[in-house]
Amino acid sequence: MLIFGVPSQALFAQLMLGLVNGSFYALLSLGLAVIFGMLNVINFAHGAQYMLGAFTAFFLLQYLGLDYWWALLIAPIVVGISGMIIERLFLQWIANLDHLYGLLLTFGLALIIEGVFRNFFGSSGLPYTVPPALQGGRNLGFMFLPNYRAWVVVFSLVVCLITWFLIERTKLGAYLRAATENPTLVRAFGINVPRLITLTYGVGVGLAALAGVMAAPITNVSPQMGANLIIVVFAVVVIGGMGSIMGAIVTGFGLGLIEGLTKVYYPEAANTAIFVIMAIVLLVRPAGLFGRRA
Amino acid sequence: MEATATKPEVATSPLAGYSEAIAFVAMTLVFIIAPAFAYPVFLMKVLCFALFACAFNLLIGYVGLLSFGHALFFGWASYVSAHAAKVWGLTPELAILAGTATAAGLGIAVGLLAIRRQGIYFAMITLALAQMMFFFAVQAPFTHGEDGIQAVPRGRLFGLIDLSNQTNMYATVLVIFLACFLLIYRIINSPFGEVLKAIRENEARTISLGYHVNRYKLIAFVLSATFAGVAGATKALVFQLASLTDVDWPMSGEVVLMTLVGGLGTVFGPVVGASFMVTLENYLTTIGQWVFVVQGVIFVISVMVFRRGIIGEIARLARIKL
Numbered sequence: 001m002l003i004f005g006v007p008s009q010a011l012f013a014q015l016m017l018g019l020v021n022g023s024f025y026a027l028l029s030l031g032l033a034v035i036f037g038m039l040n041v042i043n044f045a046h047g048a049q050y051m052l053g054a055f056t057a058f059f060l061l062q063y064l065g066l067d068y069w070w071a072l073l074i075a076p077i078v079v080g081i082s083g084m085i086i087e088r089l090f091l092q093w094i095a096n097l098d099h100l101y102g103l104l105l106t107f108g109l110a111l112i113i114e115g116v117f118r119n120f121f122g123s124s125g126l127p128y129t130v131p132p133a134l135q136g137g138r139n140l141g142f143m144f145l146p147n148y149r150a151w152v153v154v155f156s157l158v159v160c161l162i163t164w165f166l167i168e169r170t171k172l173g174a175y176l177r178a179a180t181e182n183p184t185l186v187r188a189f190g191i192n193v194p195r196l197i198t199l200t201y202g203v204g205v206g207l208a209a210l211a212g213v214m215a216a217p218i219t220n221v222s223p224q225m226g227a228n229l230i231i232v233v234f235a236v237v238v239i240g241g242m243g244s245i246m247g248a249i250v251t252g253f254g255l256g257l258i259e260g261l262t263k264v265y266y267p268e269a270a271n272t273a274i275f276v277i278m279a280i281v282l283l284v285r286p287a288g289l290f291g292r293r294a
Numbered sequence: 295m296e297a298t299a300t301k302p303e304v305a306t307s308p309l310a311g312y313s314e315a316i317a318f319v320a321m322t323l324v325f326i327i328a329p330a331f332a333y334p335v336f337l338m339k340v341l342c343f344a345l346f347a348c349a350f351n352l353l354i355g356y357v358g359l360l361s362f363g364h365a366l367f368f369g370w371a372s373y374v375s376a377h378a379a380k381v382w383g384l385t386p387e388l389a390i391l392a393g394t395a396t397a398a399g400l401g402i403a404v405g406l407l408a409i410r411r412q413g414i415y416f417a418m419i420t421l422a423l424a425q426m427m428f429f430f431a432v433q434a435p436f437t438h439g440e441d442g443i444q445a446v447p448r449g450r451l452f453g454l455i456d457l458s459n460q461t462n463m464y465a466t467v468l469v470i471f472l473a474c475f476l477l478i479y480r481i482i483n484s485p486f487g488e489v490l491k492a493i494r495e496n497e498a499r500t501i502s503l504g505y506h507v508n509r510y511k512l513i514a515f516v517l518s519a520t521f522a523g524v525a526g527a528t529k530a531l532v533f534q535l536a537s538l539t540d541v542d543w544p545m546s547g548e549v550v551l552m553t554l555v556g557g558l559g560t561v562f563g564p565v566v567g568a569s570f571m572v573t574l575e576n577y578l579t580t581i582g583q584w585v586f587v588v589q590g591v592i593f594v595i596s597v598m599v600f601r602r603g604i605i606g607e608i609a610r611l612a613r614i615k616l
Contacts, residue, residue: 042414094597099414100360101597104554107547108593115586228425231543235422238415268433275426279407282419286410 006264012143014260020149020218022256023156024050024211026249028233030160031207033242034167037180038200041091041102046233047226048113049205052079053212054221055117058128068131068217075213076206083205087198095197110227117223125220152214159210160249163203167245176200235278241291251289313614314479317562325468334464335532340572341471342529347552347564348478349521354550355559356482357514358494359409362417362546363424364522366404367397369541370427371523376443376536377436386449386457386466390527397523398516400427405515409508412497424546431541442537446530463532470528474521479561481517490514522549544586551589554596557603562616566604 003011028046035043043049056078057071066074086109094101130148137146167173179186179193187193212226219225240251255274262273269276281289309316328337346368353359375393378384384392408419431437438444448457457463481487489510492500501507530536539545548571556567571589578585596603602610609616 036414042418090594090598097601100417101601103360103362103414103417104550104593105597107550108590108597111547111586111590111593113590115583115590118583118586227543231421231425234418235425238411238418238422271429272426275422278419278422282407282410 004265008142009144011264014264015257016143016145016149016260018256018258018260018263019153019253020256021259022253023153024215024229025233025236025256026160026252027156027207027211028229029236029240029248029252030163030245031204032233032237033245033248034163034207035201035204036242038176038197039091039095039102040099041106042099043204044103044106044230045086045110045113046205046208047230048110049079049083049208049226050212050215050229051117051223051226052082052113053209054128054216054225056209057213057216058126058221061128068213071213072210076209079209080202080206084198084202087201091201092194092197114223114227121223123222123224125222125225128216128221130217148217152218156211156214159207163207164245164249232274235274239274239278239281239288241288244290247290310614313616314561317616321562321565322472329461329464334460336572336576338464338467338532339529340569341467342525342532343549343552343572344565344568345471345474345528346522346525346549347556347568348475349518349525350549351553351558351564352478352482352521353514353518354553356487356490356494357511359511359515360417360550361408361420361515361518362543362550363404363420364518364549365541365543365545366424366427367400367519367522368526368545368549369431369536370400371397371526372530372536372540373431373437373443375527376446376530379449379531380443380446381436385453386451386531389449389531390470390524393527393530394520394523397526398520401516401519402512405512405519409511409515421543421546424541425543428538428541428543431538437536437538440538442535443530444535446534446536448531448534457531467528467532470524474524478521482561486510486513548589551593551596555592555603557606557609560603560605560609560616563603563605570604
């Protein structure tokens, strides 16, 4: 069967791959949005922390024999804690300065983290196999669906929705949103805002690490796996606007799909599709699809 | 409104009022005698990056806009200049002009998009657009991908002066650098420059005073892109090479770092910062990938404890303008 001159198998395979990429965009831009909301910092180290998640999974398997499922639990916690340490050591001291310093600081941290890993592991990727329970795939008739990719999409979606629920529908989330609006007032109510900020950064970074673990079996584990990805995620964030959690999720998955379609119909533009969309959105809706006008 | 005008920084010595002029003469002298002590190619690299950083500083230091995509202008100007000199056989001054015009055109396109959003978004948009153009550079046939444009002829300036002679090339680069430096100095001290500083200090109030802020931002952006283009186009002739390194994002980060180390919003800071970083990297070539780690550490130190930069600190301690 052909769809616009493309075999359906190829089309749906690329769309699936697009959704997988979209999962990573969604998780990463969600983390960026959560961090930006609380800290007013664009976390440039997000890509490096995504890479740290993948490497933690690799180390856990290599040296402790802990498999993928353990990594899914442990890596976000370990990397999240390292994020909290970074927040305590660096970010809290520049909280009152121009936002741009936060960007520069986290850019410096990204250079350090990625540079160190490149020194020890070179540029070539390290393999990480798909866990046995998710190997293989099933034939749906119109396409062949690899189990692992389906798992990534479903699990990311669940994690995104849980994060959305935590922020929009729980007491802790209400504190968080209140502290975003007016930290001084929230402090006056006896809520430890600095600790909330540290926790938020830890969670945002943890989401990046989780995406890294899920990416490990798909792309190789390599020191620069996050460097180029983070720039695409920045474009995703510009398109979606950082005002809305749901907006970040929808934009992430949506752009992944569009990128997948571009790969099928116009492969030359696959790398640049998201940037072109960003330019168009800036022309038509400068505040972003889900952004509030500043 | 305050009733009394705030006093300018007290000048401690009669010469302090001329601090910028003295510093300019000193800088010029240093660059004139420097070839006696250092390799000309190394010095020309310093000059090109110093100009690049000055161009970048025009934007961050005086309008308060952080562009994270300036490698786009530097790198594409370098490609076009190299292509013009090698394939079209243009004379060096025309090749540099072609590169500069390319950067100016790209500056208009990117500027029109990027100024639609403020602050942190501005940085992300410039970075994303620069990355897009990086992918174009990877795919476009004339850039020769990973190889870059190699063996670019330096040619004869105005058809007369042979630039393959190292001294002639150095003199040319120095003249280009000094001319652009003075032009940038003139821009930031003009009425136009004062409006830019007003936008940096308080954008809302500048709008209420009746200025078309976006028009000023766009002009400043295009000027910054153009000077970055001069730097990139000249560098292509100096090294006789245009490569992907010049358009990639680490280059954008590097120019931010140079300016930050030297001092944001100071006239001489970018020159000092560029000299410092280029010298440092020259010594660090043997340690390979650790260069990025060193850059990262300098970034972190600068942001945490050294935000005024080298020249900013000197100017503060000596209470002079630099």
